[in-house]
Amino acid sequence: MKFKKEHYIILIIQITEVLGFSLILPFLPLYAKDLGASPLVIGLIPASFSLLQFFSAPIMGRLSDRYGRKPLLIISQISTLIGFVVLGFADSLCLIFLSRAIDGLFGSNFTIAQAYLSDTSTKKDRSKIFAISGIAFSVGFLIGPAIGGYLSRFNYGLAAFLAAAISLVTILLTIFLLKETVTVKKQFKFNFNQIINLKAFSTYFTTPKLRPKLL
Numbered sequence: 001m002k003f004k005k006e007h008y009i010i011l012i013i014q015i016t017e018v019l020g021f022s023l024i025l026p027f028l029p030l031y032a033k034d035l036g037a038s039p040l041v042i043g044l045i046p047a048s049f050s051l052l053q054f055f056s057a058p059i060m061g062r063l064s065d066r067y068g069r070k071p072l073l074i075i076s077q078i079s080t081l082i083g084f085v086v087l088g089f090a091d092s093l094c095l096i097f098l099s100r101a102i103d104g105l106f107g108s109n110f111t112i113a114q115a116y117l118s119d120t121s122t123k124k125d126r127s128k129i130f131a132i133s134g135i136a137f138s139v140g141f142l143i144g145p146a147i148g149g150y151l152s153r154f155n156y157g158l159a160a161f162l163a164a165a166i167s168l169v170t171i172l173l174t175i176f177l178l179k180e181t182v183t184v185k186k187q188f189k190f191n192f193n194q195i196i197n198l199k200a201f202s203t204y205f206t207t208p209k210l211r212p213k214l215l
Contacts, residue, residue: 001125001128001129004120005177006116006120006178006179006181007117007120007121007129009173009177009178010113010116010117010120010133010178011132011133011136012173013109013113013170013173013174014109014110014113014133014136014137014140015136015137015139015140016140016166016167016169016170017077017080017109017110017113017140017166017167017170018110018136018137018139018140018141018144019140019143019144019147019163019166020080020084020144020163020164020166020167020170021080021140021144021163022140022141022143022144022145022148023144023145023147023148023151023159023160023162023163023166024084024087024148024159024160024163025046025144025145025148026145026148026149026152027148027149027152027156027159028042028045028046028096029042029045030152030156031090031096031152031156032045032093032096034156035090035091035092035093035096036093037093041093044097045096045097045100046100048097048100048101048104049100049101049103049104050104051104052101052104052105053104053107053108055201056104056105056106056108057108057111058197058200058201060072060076060106060108060111060112061108061111061112061115062197064112064115064182065115065182066184067182067184068180068181068182068184069112069115069116069119069178069180069181069182070174070178070179070180070181072112073109073112073113073116073174073178074171074174074175075106076106076107076108076109076112077107077109077167077170077171077174078171079102079103079105079106079107080103080107080109080167081164081167081168081171082102082103083099083100083102083103083107084099084103084160084161084163084164084167085160085161085164086098086099086102087099087100087157087160087163088157088158088160088161088164089157090157090160109170110137113133114130114133116178116181117129117130117133119181119182120181147159147162148162148163
């Protein structure tokens with residue numbers, strides 16, 4: 001398998017994105033606890049991000065099919081950046097929830113990056129490039145919590161702002177180094193039913209083999 005320049009860039013983006021996300025994991029429960037959160041609320045904070053991602057990732061993926069990978073990747077990365085900045089300035093539980101909601105709603109970076117890898121890979125090499133993408137994910141998750149845990153000893157906001165800075169780097173990489181892989185129609189009309197396909201969601205939830213896993 002021959003690696004393309006775009007593959008290296010996307011893998012770097014994936015590592016830095018996961019690095020930024022995993023930076024905040026060690027101190028987020030402590031941050032929330034200092035602001036008066038109960039154990040249940042502490043659990044709901046990361047759960048809110050994951051729940052919103054569950055529904056928004058397919059929608060962001062479809063939008064990238066229509067409008068192009070690059071603009072949607074930039075939008076998702078900006079959302080992640082804003083989420084980290086809000087978290088860095090958070091002085092209430094509402095702002096912590098807001099930071100996770102912003103990232104959860106629009107920050108489907110990894111999903112769109114996977115679609116970009118699929119666009120730039122042959123069918124023969126696709127499973128290999130996805131395997132390497134999984135390694136990139138693991139590398140980010142290996143380094144991030146260690147850095148975030150160390151920085152949180154000094155200040156919780158410091159780790160959040162570092163995560164924001166990492167997100168800014170990925171935005172610049174996307175803007176200046178990535179080419180679009182989707183041919184966007186000039187006369188495209190937004191179709192709500194195609195982008196937000198509720199029927200597809202219901203199909204997945206009524207499929208016996210999938211329903212237990214999704215629930």
